[in-house]
Amino acid sequence: MDLFSALGAFGGGVVGYVLPFLFVLTIVVFFHEFGHFWVARRCGVRVEAFSIGFGPELFGFNDRHGTRWRVALVPLGGYVRFFGDENAASVPDGEAVRAMTEAERRVSFFHKTVGQRAAVVAAGPVANFLLAIVIFAGIFTFYGKQITAARVDRVEAGSAAEAAGFQPGDVVMAIDGRPIRSFSDMQRIVGASAGVQITVEVDRGGTRQTLMATPELREKKDNFGNVLRTGILGLTRSTTPEDVTFERYDPFTALWMGVQESWFVIDRTVAYIGGLISGSESADQLGGPIRIAQLSGQVAGIGLVALLNLTAVLSVSIGLLNLFPVPMLDGGHLLFYAIEAARGRPISERAQEMAFRVGLALVVMLMVFATWNDIVHLATS
Structure with a gap:
């Protein structure tokens, strides 16, 4: 441990x-x-302060350029204050800006x-x-990354997957033309497609078949008991040893995968905000510092x-x-x-x-x- x-x-x-x-x-x-x-x-901007946290300073030091590096009492954010700023939000101090000398203007963010x-x-x-x-x-x-093959072990009775014709042993190859390498790849697409019909290509005993499915919007709990709303087909993954592998990647491949993971977070966040605006998503999924602290402790x-x-x-x-x-x-x-x-x-x-x-x-x-x-x-x- x-x-x-x-x-x-x-x-x-x-x-x-x-x-x-x-x-x-x-x-x-x-x-x-x-x-x-x-x-x-x-x-060439003069930086007057680099602060982790807000409020009274707990400790800090000045570097050779005159910047005050500080750690403050309230650790819920931070700021960089430039020469000529009125506050931590970089709002310019109008009077100070107008009174600057030519030398000060050269190092002022505002100028x-x-x-x-x-x-x-x-x-x-x-x-x-x-x-x-x-x-x-x-x-x-x-x-590395655990890769579980997108092989179906069980189809839930009465589910969207059963209605679409999925069978145990099917291997999902693509969804809406996007290649599927793992069960988690499939979950990501399905989770974001509640109520939307998707085209799923499966390998069934060596024969390629196309199924049409519409994931259901359901609430489910993650491993920490947090309730999530997501699209569900009703499929259980195969956990046999031959379907579960653990792979490490070379730095260049891993870097590209890092870009893809980051883009996935951006895409899902934008989709969620769009859902809030359209009314298809609930605002109770928004979390603040307490939720982040709780999740950090659970993940730790x-x-x-x-x-x-x-x-x-x-x-x-x-x-x-x-x-x-x-x-x-x-x-x-x-x-x-x-x-x-x-x-x-x-x-x-x-x-x-x-x-x-x-x-x-x-x-x-x-x-x-x-x-x-x-x-x-x-x-x-």
């Missing part, structure tokens, strides 16, 4: 949840902010070109995506590899969330820069101030709603 398994063995204890949560969140936040920091330095500012802002989410790809690739290279009980996998998934999710065009988030800044590039001048300080207030309200409401979902989830689990 490794360290993370031992921590997870505390069950519902505070240590068993808090330490894995801090491990996951700190890595994700650090790389996000380091993306901003690294590109800002390359663009950089639109392209440079956009590059600095986009670097945070990009760093999250790169981190996820590297973690996934590392897992596939050094630990499995081991370091599972916790790293969660870190990669969370990194992609945070990178994508920050690209939404909401003021206060990176995507909101990028939207402002796109407008500035189109108009030839930035929008007014008053308009920016109002937009940031609206953005702050939206972010706070989302956090409150997600935390309320967490509390309800804990109370009913």
Whole structure:
């Protein structure tokens, strides 16, 4: 049993949840902010503070460029503050900007070109995506991936699979023209296709056959008791030794697989948001810091590899969330820069101030709603 398994063995204890949560969140936040920091330095921007967490400083140091590296009391995020910023959200201090000398303008984020500012802002989410790809690739290279053949062991009575004509022994070869290499490949496509007819090609005793199936939307519990809504056909995988293998991959193949895994997280997240808008998905699946802490503790009980996998998934999710065009988030800044590039001048300080207030309200409401979902989830689990 490794360290993370031992921590997870505390069950519902505070240590068993808090330490894995801090491990996951700190890595994700650090790389996000380091993306901003690294590109800002390359663009000649003076970075005044690099903070992990918010609120009073617990400890820190100044580097040779004058940047204050700090760890703060509330570990629910972080920020990089540039010269000329009024706050951690990189809102410019109008009075300070107007009073800058020529030398100060050269190192001010606000006075950089639109392209440079956009590059600095986009670097945070990009760093999250790169981190996820590297973690996934590392897992596939050094630990490997369990591959279970997409062979049907049992067909559930009365299920969508029985109605479509599946039989035990069928091997799923493709769904809607997409090759299937494993049972988990099939589950991913089926899970995202509830209520949608799919075309499934199976190998039945050496003969290729085509079946039409419509997965049912069902609620099921994962290994940690969390309720998920997903598409189900009603098939059970084969677990015979010849159908279960464990493969490691060379670094280049693993890197490409890391890109694919990251894209899968993005695709499912966007699909879920689209489902929220259309009404086909429920908002009670949204989770906040409490749910993440709980899941981190549960995953830590499995081991370091599972916790790293969660870190990669969370990194992609945070990178994508920050690209939404909401003021206060990176995507909101990028939207402002796109407008500035189109108009030839930035929008007014008053308009920016109002937009940031609206953005702050939206972010706070989302956090409150997600935390309320967490509390309800804990109370009913």
